Amino acid sequence: MIFREKIVEKILLFCAGIAVLGVAIIGIFIFREGWPVISNTGIIGFVLGKDWAPTQGIYGIFPMILGSMYVTLGALMIGVPIGIGCAVYLAEIASQRLSTIIKPGIELLAGIPSVIYGLYGMTVIVPIIRDLFNNQGFSVLAGSIVLGIMILPTIINISKDSIEAVPKEYKEGSLALGSSHWQAIIKVVLPAARSGIISSIILGMGRAIGETMAVIMITGNSTLIPESILSPVRTLTGNIGIEMGYASGEHQKALFATGIVLFVFIMVLNLLAKLIPNKVGE
Amino acid sequence: MNEIKNVRHSRIKERLAFYLLCVFSILTIIVLALIVSDILVKGLPHISFNFLLEEPRKMGKAGGIFSVIVSTFYIVVLSVVFAAPIGIAASVYLTEYAKEGPVLRIIRYGIEALAGVPSIIYGLFGYSFFVVFLGLKYSILSGALTLTLMILPTIVRTSEEAIKAVPSSYREGSLALGATKLQTIRKIVIPTAMPGILTGLILGIGRVVGESAAVIYTAGSSLGVPDSILRPGRTLSVHLFTLASEGLSAENTYATAVVLITLVLIINFIANTLINKIFIARRR
Numbered sequence: 001m002i003f004r005e006k007i008v009e010k011i012l013l014f015c016a017g018i019a020v021l022g023v024a025i026i027g028i029f030i031f032r033e034g035w036p037v038i039s040n041t042g043i044i045g046f047v048l049g050k051d052w053a054p055t056q057g058i059y060g061i062f063p064m065i066l067g068s069m070y071v072t073l074g075a076l077m078i079g080v081p082i083g084i085g086c087a088v089y090l091a092e093i094a095s096q097r098l099s100t101i102i103k104p105g106i107e108l109l110a111g112i113p114s115v116i117y118g119l120y121g122m123t124v125i126v127p128i129i130r131d132l133f134n135n136q137g138f139s140v141l142a143g144s145i146v147l148g149i150m151i152l153p154t155i156i157n158i159s160k161d162s163i164e165a166v167p168k169e170y171k172e173g174s175l176a177l178g179s180s181h182w183q184a185i186i187k188v189v190l191p192a193a194r195s196g197i198i199s200s201i202i203l204g205m206g207r208a209i210g211e212t213m214a215v216i217m218i219t220g221n222s223t224l225i226p227e228s229i230l231s232p233v234r235t236l237t238g239n240i241g242i243e244m245g246y247a248s249g250e251h252q253k254a255l256f257a258t259g260i261v262l263f264v265f266i267m268v269l270n271l272l273a274k275l276i277p278n279k280v281g282e
Numbered sequence: 283m284n285e286i287k288n289v290r291h292s293r294i295k296e297r298l299a300f301y302l303l304c305v306f307s308i309l310t311i312i313v314l315a316l317i318v319s320d321i322l323v324k325g326l327p328h329i330s331f332n333f334l335l336e337e338p339r340k341m342g343k344a345g346g347i348f349s350v351i352v353s354t355f356y357i358v359v360l361s362v363v364f365a366a367p368i369g370i371a372a373s374v375y376l377t378e379y380a381k382e383g384p385v386l387r388i389i390r391y392g393i394e395a396l397a398g399v400p401s402i403i404y405g406l407f408g409y410s411f412f413v414v415f416l417g418l419k420y421s422i423l424s425g426a427l428t429l430t431l432m433i434l435p436t437i438v439r440t441s442e443e444a445i446k447a448v449p450s451s452y453r454e455g456s457l458a459l460g461a462t463k464l465q466t467i468r469k470i471v472i473p474t475a476m477p478g479i480l481t482g483l484i485l486g487i488g489r490v491v492g493e494s495a496a497v498i499y500t501a502g503s504s505l506g507v508p509d510s511i512l513r514p515g516r517t518l519s520v521h522l523f524t525l526a527s528e529g530l531s532a533e534n535t536y537a538t539a540v541v542l543i544t545l546v547l548i549i550n551f552i553a554n555t556l557i558n559k560i561f562i563a564r565r566r
Contacts, residue, residue, distance in 0.1 A: 012372070017392075025407075029410045086306050182292070
């Protein structure tokens, strides 16, 4: 009996370990396929190279790195203020009735597939930008708007949880000293919840950098370095997503190499999110 | 005098700030409503039984989406069948057996990292590992195995929460009656945590249905009805992506989008109902 229980425990441990195994094997296979191209081109040449011409064997992904950065920054500029504002409202101010409408809405926003966001961006937001600015419409701006919406649920949910986790005494103390509700939120509650809010922003950033299909459908995917927020742009994910369909040989390996850069970006972000102390006030 | 002015001033500031936050929150809902209604308005007129039950013709330009629905169904079922036992077992280990220490830390880090990996990386990995290295080719099986890894973190986290919420008096009662730890887990802990575990599975299904980047390079985008899990297939999301990005047929694009969004709505509704049930049960 005890022997059987021991065996079951080992099986359960193995199942829990599959996640670790999964990450390791994903890392190994992406590196195995992509590393030859990076070592041929040289890390600097690959990461800072301004030209992407697979037919001539030239692989530089600097425009895509910039592209991912621009689109992600744009998404944060839209998603962070709205997301944190919404989180504060839901956690501190909203009436019971209003939050029973808003909360399921946010869950749904999180559940909408990225292709739907892409379709909406492509057929509604891109034409609006095209009409407003007289350009092709597919642009950094379009990507930022759609990604800004897509990261809202991540930012709202995690920020809201961390705001709600601030001990009531903090706020009550502030109110008792004569501050208004708003002053208490700004000066006491938000600073106390800041670690959770920061990790919500980092995780939102991870989602924006990693998004693929929606971005392909709305950013125009040019391999040139974007000149303004109205220029078309290609992200790291877009580079892989578009060309994976027909690439072969060294070209395909170069896409895996792009994947390595993306993988490293994401892992660094994850690590950053973990390094933030999660206790209130530390 | 000055103090009264200050107080009044801060009152006005507070009002304004609260209004702004309220606008932000309502904006979120308006955006959601805009997206959903845009898709429904443009797509609902093109939905019919024929659209659901006919095979796609001319690369999806004409005809329906029957084979796409079948492929989606296969991939959903397979990935949940793979991921559910592993995920539940992992969460049982994490809650009932694991002790604080390096092993637990590594496992937790692994689960978080897996949750953060972008779907296109899953696509690359699935292609190089399942499709090429294991020789499974573009197939329903390759797609499902890739997605299994992808939804594992969702299932583990939700099940873990559910198992943690089972009162320890339940376990103690069972152990006091002479049951072993394993019997307690099987007969008491898991059944009590079932609604929460199911929520995790349903959220996993939602991710599978919505996923495109990880599926297109593992399950392929063949339009035929797959006659075995070793054959390629095209899921709803992949079909929608292909139709939209190639500008093949606006009617079929939006009709497919309606089917996809309806599925997501249903899945969300079920998950929400389950979550509410758990809360009500807990309050009692």
